[in-house]
Amino acid sequence: MSKRSVQFTDNQFIDGLRSGDNEVLTALYKKYYNIVLKLIVNNSGSQEAAQDIYQETIIVLYENANKTGFELKCQLQTYIYSVAKRLWLKQLKKGGKTFLFKEEEENEVADVTEEITEHEGKENEIEQMNKSLLELGEPCATLIKDFYVYKLNMEEIAEKFGYTNANNAKTQKYKCLQRLKKHFFDHTTIEQE
């Protein structure tokens, strides 16, 4: 499929993921895509769904690989297959469908419960954050992201948003943040109850 195929070991894949190596990421993506595609398409999913689940799976792998002390306890292929399967089962359940899950016997499955639970938890938090940012509105949402995510300093923010100086921008950021916290945590508590 590719012009030149470099073979990577499981550990090289993990290291490449950690260092953000695009060549490794591409090779990884290509190596296991068909396994996941087959799994999803055989279980009433579309190609688009397979693509989506597969990308989610790599995100799970990526986030775990970047944790200190992460160690792959099974083959990378088994790991990816297991995560993809769990993610897909979850989505099927959400859709309210129950049926026999078809899979090929040669595929081993590892226990990835912890990874899945954590991923879902964060995904919920992100959804909550998106909702809160939407409620927060502009310019607050962008201002908060500019400061905390894109790491712009207060001078840059002042200039971008038209505040007279960095101190005013800081006050504005403070107000925005207080409001964001209210939106974010109020909802979270309600959901927990």
Added chain:
Amino acid sequence: MRQVDLFDDYLNGLLSGEEKTNFENELKNNEIINKAFQEHKQLLEVLQTQNKRKQLKDKLKAIHHTEYGHNTKIFSINQEETFAKRHGKTIAVAASTAFIAVLTTVALLSTGGYLFTKQNNQITNLNRIVMDLKASQDGIVEGITRPKRTVYAPAKIEGSAFALNNQGYVITSYHMVKDADSVFIQNKDFERSLTRVILSNPKLDIAILKVENTELIKNWQVPFSIKEKNSDVGEKVFTLGYPREDMVYGEGSLSSLSGYANDSSMYQISIPVNPGNSGGPLLDEYGNIIGVVRGKISGAEATGFAVKASEIISTISNAPDSTQKEVTLLKNKKNALKHLKRTEQIKKINPYVFNVLVYK
């Protein structure tokens, strides 16, 4: 110092050794502060995870696109365009249907306009409401064949706009950006960028937008300036705009110093203007801005109207002080376009005329 700033400084490693120890002790001993700090940290982590996941997802989509794009017909879509994500497959089909509908509408507009000229001699606003679906269909086809190109959801309304100064301020028609969720501008040289509506005058139908990301306008050198004095009847004038995806040039002369219903805030021009021309510049033969294209009379095909430049200037000078300070107009400055041939003028002006994409 606000508590939050202390938290941020601590997390960013900006506290001195002693400050750091003090703060850590406080976290241990003061439960209220500790709880506030943990919440703060959690919030920032969510923001950062959100961004990281999105970035990785975009990267993976791009990889997928490059590797499998040709046979799966899946295209990458930005976060804000969830519509296209949900309806991606149907857009191409819908767009071709819509295009047929557009042809019908356009035909109706001209014949209908003719039939009702007397009763309904109103100005037709020239935004492209449905036209752009054709463009978006092209976009999708291109997106499929050309990997890596981001395909955006079709904008609800498209029109034109042009730069007022080097600080990222552009002017367009108010009727397009009214009630908009988001307004983007783009052209061949200028990547699609989000703008904010900072001033609008519904009566004159003009709105001033500002490009949000100042990084993008760093190198702006707007070649034209605004002519304060009114122009004369018979002057040769031209327009540039985006009635479709590509820039379109139109020329003619200034036919009247008043617009529809003797409105003295407008010029009448003998240039056929089309949906999408709204918000584009009207220039005299020296390349001075003398107006903003506004619309036409239904049925009168070779007639257009433009808001006079003097009205733009007075709108800005009537704005609140803070806005006035922001929008410095390039007025009557030495005109670099004056002695150039028309084709050369257009080459210089082109980068500062934009296609406006409005999402509602």
